[in-house]
Amino acid sequence: MDAINIDVNLLKEDTIIALATPSGIGAISVIRISGPDSFDVADSIFKGKIKIADSLSHTIHYGNIFDNSGSLIDDVLISVFRTPNSYTGEDSIEISTHGSPFIVKKIIELLLEKNVRMAEPGEFTKRAFLNGRIDLTQAEAVIDIINSRTEASLRGARNQLDGLLSAKVNDLRSLLINSSSYVELELDFAEEDIELIGHDELLGRIDKIIFELDALLSTYSFGRIVRDGVNVALVGKPNVGKSSLLNYILKESRAIVSHIPGTTRDVIREEVSIDGILFRLFDTAGIRISNDEIEKEGVLRSRAVVKDADVVLFINDVEQGIDGDLLEELFLITDKEKIVTVINKIDLKTNLDVKANIEVSAKTGEGMDILFKKLKMAALGTTNYSEKSAIVSNLRHYNCLKKAKASLQNAKNSLFNKFSGEFIAVDLRNAEGNLGEIIGAITSDDILNNIFTKFCIGK
Amino acid sequence: MDAINIDVNLLKEDTIIALATPSGIGAISVIRISGPDSFDVADSIFKGKIKIADSLSHTIHYGNIFDNSGSLIDDVLISVFRTPNSYTGEDSIEISTHGSPFIVKKIIELLLEKNVRMAEPGEFTKRAFLNGRIDLTQAEAVIDIINSRTEASLRGARNQLDGLLSAKVNDLRSLLINSSSYVELELDFAEEDIELIGHDELLGRIDKIIFELDALLSTYSFGRIVRDGVNVALVGKPNVGKSSLLNYILKESRAIVSHIPGTTRDVIREEVSIDGILFRLFDTAGIRISNDEIEKEGVLRSRAVVKDADVVLFINDVEQGIDGDLLEELFLITDKEKIVTVINKIDLKTNLDVKANIEVSAKTGEGMDILFKKLKMAALGTTNYSEKSAIVSNLRHYNCLKKAKASLQNAKNSLFNKFSGEFIAVDLRNAEGNLGEIIGAITSDDILNNIFTKFCIGK
Numbered sequence: 001m002d003a004i005n006i007d008v009n010l011l012k013e014d015t016i017i018a019l020a021t022p023s024g025i026g027a028i029s030v031i032r033i034s035g036p037d038s039f040d041v042a043d044s045i046f047k048g049k050i051k052i053a054d055s056l057s058h059t060i061h062y063g064n065i066f067d068n069s070g071s072l073i074d075d076v077l078i079s080v081f082r083t084p085n086s087y088t089g090e091d092s093i094e095i096s097t098h099g100s101p102f103i104v105k106k107i108i109e110l111l112l113e114k115n116v117r118m119a120e121p122g123e124f125t126k127r128a129f130l131n132g133r134i135d136l137t138q139a140e141a142v143i144d145i146i147n148s149r150t151e152a153s154l155r156g157a158r159n160q161l162d163g164l165l166s167a168k169v170n171d172l173r174s175l176l177i178n179s180s181s182y183v184e185l186e187l188d189f190a191e192e193d194i195e196l197i198g199h200d201e202l203l204g205r206i207d208k209i210i211f212e213l214d215a216l217l218s219t220y221s222f223g224r225i226v227r228d229g230v231n232v233a234l235v236g237k238p239n240v241g242k243s244s245l246l247n248y249i250l251k252e253s254r255a256i257v258s259h260i261p262g263t264t265r266d267v268i269r270e271e272v273s274i275d276g277i278l279f280r281l282f283d284t285a286g287i288r289i290s291n292d293e294i295e296k297e298g299v300l301r302s303r304a305v306v307k308d309a310d311v312v313l314f315i316n317d318v319e320q321g322i323d324g325d326l327l328e329e330l331f332l333i334t335d336k337e338k339i340v341t342v343i344n345k346i347d348l349k350t351n352l353d354v355k356a357n358i359e360v361s362a363k364t365g366e367g368m369d370i371l372f373k374k375l376k377m378a379a380l381g382t383t384n385y386s387e388k389s390a391i392v393s394n395l396r397h398y399n400c401l402k403k404a405k406a407s408l409q410n411a412k413n414s415l416f417n418k419f420s421g422e423f424i425a426v427d428l429r430n431a432e433g434n435l436g437e438i439i440g441a442i443t444s445d446d447i448l449n450n451i452f453t454k455f456c457i458g459k
Numbered sequence: 460m461d462a463i464n465i466d467v468n469l470l471k472e473d474t475i476i477a478l479a480t481p482s483g484i485g486a487i488s489v490i491r492i493s494g495p496d497s498f499d500v501a502d503s504i505f506k507g508k509i510k511i512a513d514s515l516s517h518t519i520h521y522g523n524i525f526d527n528s529g530s531l532i533d534d535v536l537i538s539v540f541r542t543p544n545s546y547t548g549e550d551s552i553e554i555s556t557h558g559s560p561f562i563v564k565k566i567i568e569l570l571l572e573k574n575v576r577m578a579e580p581g582e583f584t585k586r587a588f589l590n591g592r593i594d595l596t597q598a599e600a601v602i603d604i605i606n607s608r609t610e611a612s613l614r615g616a617r618n619q620l621d622g623l624l625s626a627k628v629n630d631l632r633s634l635l636i637n638s639s640s641y642v643e644l645e646l647d648f649a650e651e652d653i654e655l656i657g658h659d660e661l662l663g664r665i666d667k668i669i670f671e672l673d674a675l676l677s678t679y680s681f682g683r684i685v686r687d688g689v690n691v692a693l694v695g696k697p698n699v700g701k702s703s704l705l706n707y708i709l710k711e712s713r714a715i716v717s718h719i720p721g722t723t724r725d726v727i728r729e730e731v732s733i734d735g736i737l738f739r740l741f742d743t744a745g746i747r748i749s750n751d752e753i754e755k756e757g758v759l760r761s762r763a764v765v766k767d768a769d770v771v772l773f774i775n776d777v778e779q780g781i782d783g784d785l786l787e788e789l790f791l792i793t794d795k796e797k798i799v800t801v802i803n804k805i806d807l808k809t810n811l812d813v814k815a816n817i818e819v820s821a822k823t824g825e826g827m828d829i830l831f832k833k834l835k836m837a838a839l840g841t842t843n844y845s846e847k848s849a850i851v852s853n854l855r856h857y858n859c860l861k862k863a864k865a866s867l868q869n870a871k872n873s874l875f876n877k878f879s880g881e882f883i884a885v886d887l888r889n890a891e892g893n894l895g896e897i898i899g900a901i902t903s904d905d906i907l908n909n910i911f912t913k914f915c916i917g918k
Contacts, residue, residue: 019485020487
């Protein structure tokens with residue numbers, strides 16, 4: 001009995017607290033508490049019709065919160081969630097207060113004097129993961145959902161939260177576990193020389209898994225764009241109409257996500273959503289190395305923008321034609337295939353004697369639909385991924401998949417070279433471990449901390 | 460029957476929607492919906508275990524919200540509040556979503572296509588008032604609670620939300636209604652010359668009410684300070700140690716509420732809480748009229764700050780002594796009793812040959828406790844108001860009380876001058892109306908609009 005009690009106490013988690021709504025003044029603010037003492041600490045400051053500890057799960061209770069001197073701090077609503085039917089899987093409550101940061105601060109300070117501590121970033125979601133409510137890819141999807149700012153990024157994160165990637169990864173893991181079990185079993189009966197799985201059968205399975213991994217890996221460039229958006233650098237000589245082109249895109253997309261005032265003198269950043277995809281537009285200054293100290297600074301910044309861009313819109317006008325020198329310069333900084341050459345001001349001349357990918361007039365709007373299509377294509381490629389299939393959008397997942405593929409290639413080598421089954425078994429187990437890392441079946445404090453510190457406090 | 464149906468439809472309110480939590484990214488956001496169609500519109504986009512329309516009040520339901528094309532927008536919790544047990548008194552729900560502004564926007568846009576419209580500022584609280592859940596002073600207290608940033612301002616607003624002012628005003632109204640009823644009844648029996656209430660008795664009652672009104676009116680300077688804070692202007696010649704004094708106050712109070720970066724070159728504003736009272740500190744530049752155009756601008760701003768201040772800290776140092784010229788200048792701008800003369804740097808000399816209200820050293824901290832006390836006294840006076848008594852903190856209430864007092868003084872005049880009872884009855888009714896305006900027993904669209912447009916949307 002004693003031993004059991006001690007174990008329970010060791011396992012017992014702290015009770016944590018945090019503001020769950022954005023900070024600032026509003027109609028209401030919500031304070032979230034989770035852990036074994038949630039109900040008791042609530043009852044120590046709250047007076048309603050019945051005690052929180054006696055309340056049913058998923059019920060709401062009106063009452064007053066008093067400070068230690070008996071002064072009323074606020075009248076509030078408390079929502080009760082009983083284990084395991086809560087976000088974290090633990091007993092938890094949400095206190096809905098008047099939306100004053102001062103009241104929130106008072107209530108949190110009051111509870112920190114009790115058996116409650118401040119939650120770390122993402123700790124509520126981390127507990128949901130540790131309590132088996134969600135796996136690691138789903139926990140990671142939660143922050144992507146919160147940060148989603150466009151249709152596509154929301155759908156991508158939803159896809160992941162709904163477990164499509166997890167399901168796919170688990171299928172592949174099962175296949176690996178099954179295969180490596182055969183190999184390991186053969187090792188146990190090595191002296192009897194029993195073959196439980198044929199060489200060709202095993203090779204076939206490994207190839208199938210590599211094929212599936214490749215398919216997943218190939219979704220990453222799409223997934224990343226969908227999640228993080230597309231960086232577009234606008235490059236061109238003065239007077240080719242860069243600004244009017246930028247303004248046309250902003251106006252036409254009619255969905256300026258945000259206008260970030262230029263922190264630098266030379267690079268302006270605007271974010272727009274075109275067909276649900278986030279495009280970040282950077283208007284650069286010159287990219288030719290200059291000797292003027294002030295200009296030099298701007299040029300360096302502009303070149304960095306071009307280097308980091310997913311798409312470079314190289315803008316020329318119909319009068320001056322394509323600036324070959326500038327294009328050469330671009331080739332030195334970025335990949336050729338990222339450059340989309342545009343001829344602007346086609347309204348000024350009818351007989352074009354220059355050839356560009358795209359010919360537009362930011363004045364009349366001519367050709368702009370083609371430019372938009374080209375922008376999307378340059379960013380996403382031509383592949384169309386279904387909403388119902390697994391998509392990789394997270395670099396961590398991508399790297400785990402690559403490691404799994406490398407492990408399987410090792411296994412193939414061992415097979416070809418007729419190495420002992422031990423080697424093959426280890427490679428298969430490694431691949432399974434790499435996949436397990438994605439969903440958190442295998443994990444470490446480092447991995448978890450790395451993931452959850454990116455969350456806000458309160459989630 | 461038909462007539463009744465038509466009436467019901469005319470009375471039927473719209474269903475309104477708004478984000479109730481501060482906008483921005485957070486763990487959760489809450490969308491509030493109130494009105495007769497709340498449950499039906501929720502069911503049109505939400506799929507949970509049971510329908511919202513079939514749910515009990517004060518219960519919480521997990522489920523998914525889908526857009527018109529059947530795509531999942533978010534998994535949410537919906538809290539159900541059935542009339543009359545809701546904030547507004549109407550059927551209402553709260554949708555708790557992932558804290559992404561994009562998701563919030565999508566859900567609100569989706570519902571605006573249904574039988575729902577965007578709430579006006581304060582409309583939820585306005586409905587609570589119109590449905591008799593709270594009176595007008597309590598509705599006004601809600602916004603004061605949300606805006607409260609110090610202990611004292613929260614207590615003041617709480618006092619009002621808890622109905623202490625309303626109770627006092629209602630007592631006085633009852634007394635007035637009772638008295639005017641006697642007077643009016645006497646008028647009905649004028650021919651019989653029946654005296655239902657004696658002249659002295661009526662005069663005594665009126666005097667008693669005026670006495671009570673004076674008591675309430677006298678709380679206003681305290682109530683206003685508690686609610687809005689104290690403006691303190693720091694004035695003094697260069698090098699008297701204004702900045703170090705300001706820094707000492709900021710450091711010592713250990714509760715910088717906010718640092719507002721100077722929008723002007725010359726006036727810095729800092730907010731600190733001293734014993735729960737909000738002090739706004741303005742560090743002024745010179746106040747002597749200058750001919751320099753740029754300085755002139757600064758001088759005008761500084762003089763405006765001194766003029767608006769509740770307390771003027773006139774700072775001198777022990778070496779230069781009190782600057783008589785500057786003091787004369789101050790007398791021209793502000794009231795003598797608002798000026799607190801301070802001698803700084805008393806650590807430099809032991810034998811002071813100047814006399815000031817307060818002698819301090821911002822370096823050693825000597826005398827600073829007395830300065831703090833003086834600041835509080837200058838702001839609040841020496842009266843101590845109990846937390847349990849009614850306090851007037853709102854200019855609208857103050858003006859209504861003054862009007863009520865004036866009406867009662869008219870009634871007294873009519874009594875002294877032996878005017879007909881009609882005049883007295885009208886004055887008493889006016890006074891009762893003035894008081895009724897405070898709690899909203901008598902109101903107009905103008906008054907309501909004026910009050911509720913100060914609210915945020917969602918409250």
